Amino acid sequence: EVQLVESGGGLVQPGGSLRLSCAASGFIVTHNYMNWVRQAPGKGLEWVSVIYSGHSTYSADSVKGRFAVSRDTPKNTIYLQMNNLRPEDTAVYYCARTSGSDLWDGFDIWGQGTTVIVSS
Amino acid sequence: QSVLTQPPSVSGAPGQRVTFYCTGSSSNIGARYPVHWYQQLPGKAPKLLIYADNNRPSGVPARFSGSKSGTSASLAITGLQAEDEADYYCQSYDRRLSGSSVFGTGTKVTVL
Numbered sequence: 001e002v003q004l005v006e007s008g009g010g011l012v013q014p015g016g017s018l019r020l021s022c023a024a025s026g027f028i029v030t031h032n033y034m035n036w037v038r039q040a041p042g043k044g045l046e047w048v049s050v051i052y053s054g055h056s057t058y059s060a061d062s063v064k065g066r067f068a069v070s071r072d073t074p075k076n077t078i079y080l081q082m083n084n085l086r087p088e089d090t091a092v093y094y095c096a097r098t099s100g101s102d103l104w105d106g107f108d109i110w111g112q113g114t115t116v117i118v119s120s
Numbered sequence: 121q122s123v124l125t126q127p128p129s130v131s132g133a134p135g136q137r138v139t140f141y142c143t144g145s146s147s148n149i150g151a152r153y154p155v156h157w158y159q160q161l162p163g164k165a166p167k168l169l170i171y172a173d174n175n176r177p178s179g180v181p182a183r184f185s186g187s188k189s190g191t192s193a194s195l196a197i198t199g200l201q202a203e204d205e206a207d208y209y210c211q212s213y214d215r216r217l218s219g220s221s222v223f224g225t226g227t228k229v230t231v232l
Contacts, residue, residue: 035221037166044122044226045158045166045209058218094165104213104221106156106171113165 002026002109004095009114012085016118020080022095022111029071033098034078035107036069038091048093050103051078063089085118092116123148124210124224131230132200139196142210142224150191153213157186157195160207169208170195197229205231 008020022034036048049059049069057069068081078095092113099108125143132138142155149155155173158166168177170186173193183199193212197204210224 037223044207045160045211045223046122047221047223050221058220060220061217096166099168099171104153106154106168106211107158107166107221108168108171108177110165110167 004097004109004111006093006095006111006114009093009116011117011119013120014085014087014118016085017081017083018085018116020082020093020095020114020116022078022080024076024078024097027097027109029076029078030073033103033105034069034071035096035098036067036080037094037096037107037110038089039094039113040088040091043091046091049080050098052103082116085116087118090116090118122225123214123222124212126208126210126224126227128225129228129230131232132197133232134200134202136200137196137198138200138229139194140208140227140229142193142195142212144191144193144212144222146191147216148191148212148214148222149188149193151215153215155186155188155193156211157184157193158209158211159204160209162206166209200229200231202231205229 051069066084094113096107097109157170159169160166173188174186
């Protein structure tokens with residue numbers, strides 16, 4: 001079965017760090033663009049970061065310089081390292097697979113999400 | 121702040137047709153990047169509903185359809201059912217923002 005399972009969320013103080021994991025099964029993460037998308041409480045979806053099938057990564061301006069996406073190929077897992085966290089980073093974080101070979105293709109597989117709360 | 125704008129809410133009675141729009145600009149929808157639609161049920165992850173403007177993944181009922189024209193796209197639900205009550209988001213790509221997908225502001229569909 002093709003699926004994504006996120007983990008690593010939790011409560012962290014402002015200025016702290018957290019690393020989220022997204023374990024993939026049923027497909028190989030290096031074959032697709034892999035994304036992180038977040039949703040603040042009661043708000044809409046916000047694209048956060050993408051890692052290409054190579055090693056290129058891009059992030060939204062709101063997290064640039066603070067968040068970094070990476071990949072462990074043997075573990076078939078992607079990560080989101082989040083540093084200098086702010087209260088406005090509080091959200092459910094989803095990982096999602098881009099379905100096709102173009103960056104603008106839709107996201108066909110989503111994880112269940114992991115919750116990050118930034119609060120003192 | 122999203123670059124794709126949707127109405128906050130729409131409603132309809134069971135069996136009716138509802139249509140709502142996703143408005144972008146010349147750097148995203150108007151640049152002919154495909155538009156995708158997602159359905160998000162309460163407490164659940166989003167689910168791909170329509171991809172590449174007007175295509176339904178396997179398993180998505182035919183009552184959902186998408187279209188695109190100029191700098192806007194639309195999602196139509198015909199024969200509205202109670203289980204269609206959810207949040208719906210459009211998504212595209214914006215060439216001004218390196219590597220960036222963009223989501224719409226979201227539309228809450230209420231079945232009366």
